[in-house]
Amino acid sequence: MLERGEVIGHTAAMLELSDLSLSVSIQGKRVDAVSAVSLCLQPGRVLGLVGESGCGKSLTAQAILRLGEHQGVAKSSGDIRLDGNSLFAMSNEQLRKVRGGHIAMIFQEPMTALNPVFSIGSQVVEVIRLHLDLTKQQARQRAIDLLQNVGMQDAEQVLKQYPDALSGGMRQRVLIAMAMAADPDYIIADEPTTALDVSVQKRIIALLLDLQKKRNLGLLLVTHDFGLVAEMCDDVAVMYAGQIVESGTVSEIFDHPAHPYTRALMGCRPEVSLPGKPLPVISGQVPPPGRWPAGCHFAKRCPLATDECNNPVAADVWSRANHVTRCLHVGEPC
Amino acid sequence: MSVLRVEQLNKTFAAGGMFKAIGKAKRAVIDTSFDLQAGETLAIVGESGSGKSTTARLAMQLLAPDSGQIYWAGENVTHLRGAELRRRRSHIQMVFQDPYASLNPRMKIWQSVAEGLRVHRPDMTNIQRRDKVAATLALCGLDDSGMDRYPHQFSGGQRQRIGIARALIVEPKVLVLDEPVSALDVSVQAQILNLLKEIQLNTNLAYLFISHDLSVVRHIADRVSVMFAGQVVEQGKVADIFGHCAHPYTRALLDARPITHPDERNRGDVVMVIGEGMSDTGCAYQPRCAFKQDSCAAFDGKLNSQGCACLYPLSGRS
Ligand SMILES: Nc1ncnc2c1ncn2[C@@H]1O[C@H](COP(=O)(O)OP(=O)(O)OP(=O)(O)O)[C@@H](O)[C@H]1O
Ligand SMILES: Nc1ncnc2c1ncn2[C@@H]1O[C@H](COP(=O)(O)OP(=O)(O)OP(=O)(O)O)[C@@H](O)[C@H]1O
Ligand SMILES: [Mg+2]
Ligand SMILES: [Mg+2]
Numbered sequence: 001m002l003e004r005g006e007v008i009g010h011t012a013a014m015l016e017l018s019d020l021s022l023s024v025s026i027q028g029k030r031v032d033a034v035s036a037v038s039l040c041l042q043p044g045r046v047l048g049l050v051g052e053s054g055c056g057k058s059l060t061a062q063a064i065l066r067l068g069e070h071q072g073v074a075k076s077s078g079d080i081r082l083d084g085n086s087l088f089a090m091s092n093e094q095l096r097k098v099r100g101g102h103i104a105m106i107f108q109e110p111m112t113a114l115n116p117v118f119s120i121g122s123q124v125v126e127v128i129r130l131h132l133d134l135t136k137q138q139a140r141q142r143a144i145d146l147l148q149n150v151g152m153q154d155a156e157q158v159l160k161q162y163p164d165a166l167s168g169g170m171r172q173r174v175l176i177a178m179a180m181a182a183d184p185d186y187i188i189a190d191e192p193t194t195a196l197d198v199s200v201q202k203r204i205i206a207l208l209l210d211l212q213k214k215r216n217l218g219l220l221l222v223t224h225d226f227g228l229v230a231e232m233c234d235d236v237a238v239m240y241a242g243q244i245v246e247s248g249t250v251s252e253i254f255d256h257p258a259h260p261y262t263r264a265l266m267g268c269r270p271e272v273s274l275p276g277k278p279l280p281v282i283s284g285q286v287p288p289p290g291r292w293p294a295g296c297h298f299a300k301r302c303p304l305a306t307d308e309c310n311n312p313v314a315a316d317v318w319s320r321a322n323h324v325t326r327c328l329h330v331g332e333p334c
Numbered sequence: 335m336s337v338l339r340v341e342q343l344n345k346t347f348a349a350g351g352m353f354k355a356i357g358k359a360k361r362a363v364i365d366t367s368f369d370l371q372a373g374e375t376l377a378i379v380g381e382s383g384s385g386k387s388t389t390a391r392l393a394m395q396l397l398a399p400d401s402g403q404i405y406w407a408g409e410n411v412t413h414l415r416g417a418e419l420r421r422r423r424s425h426i427q428m429v430f431q432d433p434y435a436s437l438n439p440r441m442k443i444w445q446s447v448a449e450g451l452r453v454h455r456p457d458m459t460n461i462q463r464r465d466k467v468a469a470t471l472a473l474c475g476l477d478d479s480g481m482d483r484y485p486h487q488f489s490g491g492q493r494q495r496i497g498i499a500r501a502l503i504v505e506p507k508v509l510v511l512d513e514p515v516s517a518l519d520v521s522v523q524a525q526i527l528n529l530l531k532e533i534q535l536n537t538n539l540a541y542l543f544i545s546h547d548l549s550v551v552r553h554i555a556d557r558v559s560v561m562f563a564g565q566v567v568e569q570g571k572v573a574d575i576f577g578h579c580a581h582p583y584t585r586a587l588l589d590a591r592p593i594t595h596p597d598e599r600n601r602g603d604v605v606m607v608i609g610e611g612m613s614d615t616g617c618a619y620q621p622r623c624a625f626k627q628d629s630c631a632a633f634d635g636k637l638n639s640q641g642c643a644c645l646y647p648l649s650g651r652s
Binding site for chain 1: 381382489490491519520521522523524525527528531532546547548549550552553554586587590591592593594595596597598599607
């Protein structure tokens with residue numbers, strides 16, 4: 001994982017969020033919901049963005065395609081750069097090329113992302129022709145190839161069907177195929193398997209990983225599921241109340257979680273709990289935007305909090321190779 | 335003491351909607367039996383559409399079975415209707431997956447929680463009801479400061495506590511929980527699971543716990559019934575199911591569990607799912623089963639004495 005700052009001025013292939021803050025409007029007031037987030041997505045690597053509900057994961061993910069702006073989400077500071085070029089400096093035309101062409105998105109709910117009144121074929125072909133200069137016939141052939149690449153053997157049949165007729169797993173395959181339509185370099189996947197049955201989840205994960213490896217994709221995986229992180233990610237960023245509180249390689253985070261929030265979140269999973277014992281819990285709730293404390297956002301729920309924690313804590317107050325943590329009490333027993 | 339027993343339940347749904355003309359009737363639950371003791375947790379697991387919720391609705395008499403018997407605390411209630419049934423409903427109550435959808439957004443919390451008392455305790459005064467609500471909320475880890483607020487003012491986890499309080503207020507002996515923690519964060523899930531355990535310890539309540547999350551099931555349940563295509567294909571104690579299951583479908587479900595640490599990648603799982611779908615005749619699992627033999631086409635689907643419905647159970651289970 002690259003250190004922050006190391007890349008400034010270079011145009012190495014990467015998708016970089018630097019000190020990105022996003023504001024939303026709550027009861028008529030603009031407040032930050034994402035605060036100074038820095039993340040780096042590189043070709044060939046999978047980055048997991050984890051945290052509890054309401055921490056700002058989806059806002060961050062959607063900002064990468066500058067989605068959400070029509071729902072009142074606005075950048076308050078920072079930047080997002082694709083191979084060195086700011087997405088905020090791009091024309092609409094350039095942005096359209098980036099969306100789908102360089103960066104594609106896969107959402108959680110495979111039903112709402114497909115239009116029920118059009119056939120699968122017409123929707124896949126439309127996406128292909130939006131990005132590639134192909135005839136209808138060529139686009140159709142590409143659609144068949146894409147569907148076969150995501151494991152749908154009877155692709156021709158699927159093209160004729162309507163979303164209703166497909167199972168959740170099949171729909172998610174179609175959406176993955178659509179995301180791959182213009183050979184993107186990066187994929188942003190927001191909870192791609194959460195709405196699926198367990199037995200189907202595993203296959204979709206295998207498919208995503210297979211595509212990611214074969215095409216050297218950079219994948220941002222938004223999830224609240226540490227199992228999925230263990231399964232898929234090279235790097236992990238843990239988000240809490242709008243901030244990245246810890247990031248590092250997957251083995252660092254699993255073997256040496258340093259932030260009390262990460263430790264607590266990993267500890268309350270039933271699969272790692274002691275049989276017959278109550279599960280460890282984190283008391284309290286994630287503070288919503290506008291109600292963040294001035295200091296460490298987690299302090300109120302933290303067993304290690306001291307007076308010092310009421311002052312702002314730098315994102316990299318503790319770091320070592322492949323691992324950065326926003327905590328003054330790293331290493332203390334919880 | 336048996337608090338809930340069902341015997342040979344069957345339920346078929348007629349084809350409906352836009353597929354009426356071409357559709358087949360759906361056999362949602364087939365020859366399903368189980369027995370639940372006071373203080374015990376029985377989990378029902380299985381993929382989407384396998385019949386878990388339908389089984390629960392049959393057991394609760396929210397849906398009439400085509401055939402089979404239902405006993406609440408030893409009493410056969412299969413043919414009870416109307417007031418006779420209503421009077422006994424406090425015996426078995428339900429908690430839903432989605433705490434948002436199950437609470438009336440325009441009712442104050444205390445009114446939502448008190449609803450069951452109107453039917454089951456008409457003798458109580460308003461003041462007695464409010465006291466009872468406060469006591470039940472306290473049992474669920476909520477203080478009485480929220481009684482006059484509305485559902486949207488609570489977090490998902492708090493709403494699920496309210497949902498549990500709402501079911502508990504009529505002092506049932508059985509709680510049916512249909513995916514009660516699936517919509518919650520792990521941190522909140524842990525709180526709710528602890529709460530359920532604590533309540534059970536204090537009240538000897540029995541749980542029928544529906545979940546697709548096997549880690550949760552392993553943590554909370556005493557016994558497990560695995561459903562596939564409307565049938566129980568394996569049932570047993572948690573330790574036996576997780577330690578050495580016998581049915582290939584159970585094995586496949588266990589193999590599909592998420593790993594817990596990156597070191598477990600490529601753990602060399604035997605991926606034993608070979609196809610999709612299910613068979614209408616013989617063993618329903620045939621199209622996906624790597625161990626299928628010719629004789630499976632004529633299998634009657636009955637559980638053997640070890641609680642496994644398979645002609646060629648996996649070795650390791652005696
Ligand atoms: N358009 C918006 N206007 C106002 N507030 C918003 C908007 N979008 C999100 N929020 C708020 O910002 C916070 C972060 O939301 P976000 O959807 O990014 O969370 P998340 O981490 O993706 O959670 P989940 O795991 O539930 O999907 C939440 O408190 C949410 O209510
Ligand atoms: N009221 C109904 N009318 C018609 N078919 C129904 C009805 N209720 C359930 N079914 C069908 O019966 C089968 C079993 O459904 P059920 O809801 O019991 O499954 P489940 O195991 O609870 O699934 P899930 O995990 O998705 O909740 C499904 O095929 C479903 O489509
Ligand atoms: Mg989200
Ligand atoms: Mg169900």
